[in-house]
Structure formats: structure tokens, C-alpha cells
Amino acid sequence: MDKNLLQRTVSIVSWLFFSIAIGGIVGTCCIGALYLALAKQLPSLSEITSIRPCEGTVIYSSNGERLGEVYAxxxxxxxxxxxxxxxxxxxxxxxxxxxxxxxxxxxxxxxxxxxxxxxxxxxxxxxxxxxxxxxxxxxxxxxxxxxxxxxxxxxxxxxxxxxxxxxxxxxxxxxxxxxxxxxxxxxxxxxxxxxxxxxxxxxxxxxxxxxxxxxxxxxxxxxxxxxxxxxxxxxxxxxxxxxxxxxxxxxxxxxxxxxxxxxxxxxxxxxxKAHYFVNHTIKELVQHFGSDMVYKGGLRVYT
Known part of the structure; x- marks a missing residue:
């Protein structure tokens, strides 16, 4: 093989590998930057560990009879x-x-x-x-x-x-x-x-x-x-x-x-059951605990 041709081939291959390496580094940096940008917008690990689905509030009579339920x-x-x-x-x-x-x-x-x-x-x-x-x-x-x-x-x-x-x-x-x-x-x-x-x-x-x-x-x-x-x-x-x-x-x-x-x-x-009483109880609960706790907090209320 001609010596000049061999040198040109080696040079081209070297530049090709160099370009791929640079492209990989740049791509990795871009992906890392994107990850950091998105991660900052998301809940932390401590916030994630506190997650729990919301539940409604169930109201019972003093003897344990279920009177009603409210929920989001x-x-x-x-x-x-x-x-x-x-x-x-x-x-x-x-x-x-x-x-x-x-x-x-x-x-x-x-x-x-x-x-x-x-x-x-x-x-x-x-x-x-x-x-x-x-x-x-x-x-x-x-x-x-x-x-x-x-x-x-x-x-x-x-x-x-x-x-x-x-x-x-x-x-x-x-x-x-x-x-x-x-x-x-x-x-x-x-x-x-x-x-x-x-x-x-x-x-x-x-x-x-x-x-x-x-x-x-x-x-x-x-x-x-x-x-x-x-x-x-x-x-x-x-x-x-x-x-x-x-x-x-x-x-x-x-x-x-x-x-x-x-x-x-x-x-x-x-x-x-007992619509008026239950509705009155719900109003009292909302005043004391707020609507989010009443409709999503999973309370069990015995009256």
C-alpha cells in the first residue's frame, strides 16, 4: 500500500474515533444536564417516602353503625x-x-x-x-x-x-x-x-x-x-x-x-343514614380540620 495513502487512512480513522469520542462526551454531558434540570423539578426522596393515596372520611354512630362517607x-x-x-x-x-x-x-x-x-x-x-x-x-x-x-x-x-x-x-x-x-x-x-x-x-x-x-x-x-x-x-x-x-x-x-x-x-x-346529622358533622369537621383532611385524609369519626 502506498505510504501516503496509509497515512491518510490512519488519519481519517483517528479523526473518526476522535469525533465519536467527542460526540459521546458531549452527548453524555447533555443527557446529564437534562437529567439535572428535570430532577430539580421533581419531588425529593423524602417527599416520595411520605406518599399515600387519599381516602374519604367515614362517619359512624356511637355504637359503630356506619352513617355515611364523604370523599374526593x-x-x-x-x-x-x-x-x-x-x-x-x-x-x-x-x-x-x-x-x-x-x-x-x-x-x-x-x-x-x-x-x-x-x-x-x-x-x-x-x-x-x-x-x-x-x-x-x-x-x-x-x-x-x-x-x-x-x-x-x-x-x-x-x-x-x-x-x-x-x-x-x-x-x-x-x-x-x-x-x-x-x-x-x-x-x-x-x-x-x-x-x-x-x-x-x-x-x-x-x-x-x-x-x-x-x-x-x-x-x-x-x-x-x-x-x-x-x-x-x-x-x-x-x-x-x-x-x-x-x-x-x-x-x-x-x-x-x-x-x-x-x-x-x-x-x-x-x-x-341520618342525612341532617351527617351533613352537620361534616361541616364541623371541615371547620376544625379543613376540607382536604375531611375529603382526602381517611378519617374515621365516631359520634
């Missing part, structure tokens, strides 16, 4: 120990099958979402993990923007540093919307099936797990066909994850989607 959102907190393992597994299978192995963000889901979004030239798919959904629910808006997605990812990693996987799953299952004004699995179980969440069977657990993606669209009251298809998909995903057998899934699929459902009603139709 209808939610009843239950510990993870009272949530059926079938419901936990159903949620993980349909929402975030690598929940127990990722650090808050699932790289495979992110890559898949990027490919889909590039094809559709939109933010059609987010690839959010359960932890990211929790971060969005507590601290961010529902707007589909790149900035919100980046903040969501940063927050998810922070949440994973602050809580165990079971604590995150507990918060998620008590926070997420299940449609018709119900939030959390206990309120949803009582609304749809008229019983506590720990009393649900496999088909009912799969039905609840089917709802958070699009609660209104998959409502068993409004679109039973769509709800059944989604519930059956949940069961199939549970089989893929090894949570249940194929036989258990097929048996659950044969359960009519309306089986066990209570009569469709508005959450506002929850009967309140």
Missing part, C-alpha cells in the same frame, strides 16, 4: 396481605411482566414503545412499568409529552430506591382507577361484586386487572364483550408468566363476564 375519590386502603395473589399476579401479567426484575424502568418495553411510536410518528405507546404508572398518578399529569415521560422515568427509579417491590405493588393497587369513580382494589371489589377484595375468585381478579388500561371502555356494564376479551387476555398472560395453568385459564374464561356483578349503580347512590 372513592378509595379504601387495604394492605398487600389482604389482596389475593391472583389479583397481584393478574396485574403484573397484563401491566408489567418484568416488574420484579427491572429497576423501575423496563428497557425492553422502552425500546418497543420507541419503535411503535416511530412507526406511527406519535406518542401512541408509552411502555410504562407499574412503578412509572404510580409515579405519574401521584406526581405528574396525564399529558403525553416527552418531558413528562422523562420525568416519569426519573421518578420511577427514585421510587424503586425508596420502597420494596411489594410496597410499590400495594400502593399501585390502592391508587389506580378501576372506573365508575372507584380507586383501589377494595373500592372496586365492593362496587362491582359487593364484597371485599380478599373474597374475589380468579375470574373476578382477572376482570379487575383488565380495567386500569381503559376503565370506561372496558366497563363490564357498558361494554361486556370488550371487557370479556380483555379479561381473557389477562388470563392468557397469566399462563405465559407461569402464574396459572392453561386449564385454570380455560375454566375461568368459561365464567360469564356478568357472573357475580352487582346491579349497576352510581357511587353517589351509596346510602347515607
Amino acid at each position: 375519590v372513592r378509595r379504601k386502603w387495604v394492605p398487600i396481605s389482604k389482596i389475593p395473589i391472583e389479583l397481584q399476579h393478574a396485574t403484573i401479567a397484563i401491566e408489567d411482566r418484568r416488574f420484579y426484575t427491572h429497576p423501575g424502568v423496563d428497557p425492553r418495553s422502552v425500546v418497543r414503545a420507541i419503535v411503535v411510536n416511530l412507526r406511527k410518528w406519535s406518542l401512541a405507546q408509552g411502555g410504562s412499568t407499574i412503578t412509572q404508572q404510580l409515579a405519574r398518578s401521584f406526581f405528574l399529569t396525564q399529558r403525553k409529552t416527552l418531558e413528562r415521560k422523562l420525568k416519569e422515568m426519573i421518578l420511577a427509579i427514585r421510587i424503586e430506591r425508596a420502597f420494596s417491590k411489594q410496597e410499590i405493588l400495594e400502593m399501585y393497587l390502592n391508587q389506580v382507577c378501576y372506573g365508575h369513580g372507584t380507586y383501589g382494589v377494595e373500592a372496586a371489589a365492593q362496587f362491582y361484586f359487593g364484597k371485599h377484595v380478599w373474597e374475589l375468585n380468579l375470574p373476578q381478579c382477572a376482570l379487575l386487572a383488565a380495567l386500569p388500561r381503559r376503565p370506561s371502555y372496558y366497563s363490564p356494564y357498558e361494554r361486556p364483550g370488550a371487557c370479556k376479551a380483555r379479561r381473557d387476555l389477562v388470563l392468557d398472560k397469566m399462563v405465559e408468566c407461569g402464574f396459572i395453568t392453561k386449564e385454570e385459564a380455560e375454566k375461568a374464561k368459561r365464567t360469564p363476564i356478568t357472573e357475580g356483578l352487582v346491579e349497576h349503580r352510581s357511587v353517589d347512590e351509596d346510602q347515607m
